[in-house]
Amino acid sequence: MLTTALYYNMTVRDYTKTLATTASEPSVSRESKYYLDNISKVTTIDGFLNNNRLFTYAMKAFGLGDMVYAKGMVRQILQQGTSDPRALANTLNDSRYKALAQTFDFANLGANATSTTTAGQNVVDKYVEMQLEDNVGKNSPGAEMALYLKRVAPTITSAYSILADKTLLQIVQTTFNLPSSMSALDIDVQAKMINSKMKISDLQDPTKLQTFTNRFIAMYDINNPNTGPSTPTNALLAQSSGLSSDLLMSLANLKIGGF
Secondary structure (H helix, E strand, C coil): CCCHHHHHHHHHCCHHHHHHHHHCCHHHHHHHHHHHHHHHHCCCHHHHHHCHHHHHHHHHHCCCHHHCCCHHHHHHHHHHCCCCCCCHHHHCCCHHHHHHHHHCCHHHHHHHCCCCCCCCHHHHHHHHHHHHHHHHHCCCHHHHHHHHHHHHHHHCCCHHHHHCCHHHHHHHHHHCCCCHHHHHCCHHHHHHHHHHHCCHHHHHCHHHHHHHHHHHHHHHHHHCCCCCCCCHHHHHHCCCCCCCHHHHHHHHHCCCCCC
């Protein structure tokens, strides 16, 4: 059994190389090329929303792939921008929408909003990272969640940020053995429960974040003993893993038990 810890650590051991492998996948490379070739041609919010291929790519890059249908809300977010504290993006607990509005800053830059590096290569980098997480999740859901935590931890500012993100909430509930039924409680009560278990600012400290991640991974494997590939060979045979052939060979050559 390949544990979540093993899969996660093998993935991040040479993270740059792993990302490069993911970026070179035909489907990822094709969509990224289309995005880079065409995003700067978009000069309006409607032009952005109406190009489904570009819009879907961008939404997935920000972890909002399941919200591509909410074009009305996204239009409002992009129109208002982030300068006004009362803007929709600033009032939502989910920081991903604010990041989207800051990247595609039509409110301040108008027709030039898509010509910046932030709206170009930076979005591609985010997309590749998201795709890697998706690929890893096919073999190890726990490792996918740990990678997600690694990526979004710098954006977590309060317990409400965690409550607004179902993946982060699941991570915290798993780490501290909190019941999923807590979601039925008043949101302020839920926030107090989280704050009583952890110091949110610790997630901004790389060392403390790693300690938290290790605890999550350990608890995940305890609660999910039968998830993940049952043998290293199965992991090797998994298609579209997003991992390099060298990494997969390393996994395949490991003895049962990891050593």
